[in-house]
Amino acid sequence: MKPTLAAVAVSVPLFLTGCSAPAEPVTPQACLDALDYAEELDSLMGDALDSAGRSIGFASRLDAASIEEETEFIESITPDVQIARVAFADAADECRGQ
Numbered sequence: 001m002k003p004t005l006a007a008v009a010v011s012v013p014l015f016l017t018g019c020s021a022p023a024e025p026v027t028p029q030a031c032l033d034a035l036d037y038a039e040e041l042d043s044l045m046g047d048a049l050d051s052a053g054r055s056i057g058f059a060s061r062l063d064a065a066s067i068e069e070e071t072e073f074i075e076s077i078t079p080d081v082q083i084a085r086v087a088f089a090d091a092a093d094e095c096r097g098q
Helices: 005-017 029-060 064-095
Strands: none
Touching: 029 064
């Protein structure tokens, strides 16, 4: 593959001055962490919405035992949601340089 004119125009002055081309940008770890926490939150909230949907069906059938199971499930993931929300917010702030 032939180098483009723009690539040559940038490379020649850098070579002649002993400078090297700038390195490729690197995503800060805090930003990668924020994305991981966002994915975790997305998964947890998807599970919660699925549970809520099942609960509506159980309510229409007056199935109190199944509603209680779904309620217990929601209560069991609530601490994980809270932890992930705080971790996401902290990582997002660090990523933004705040």
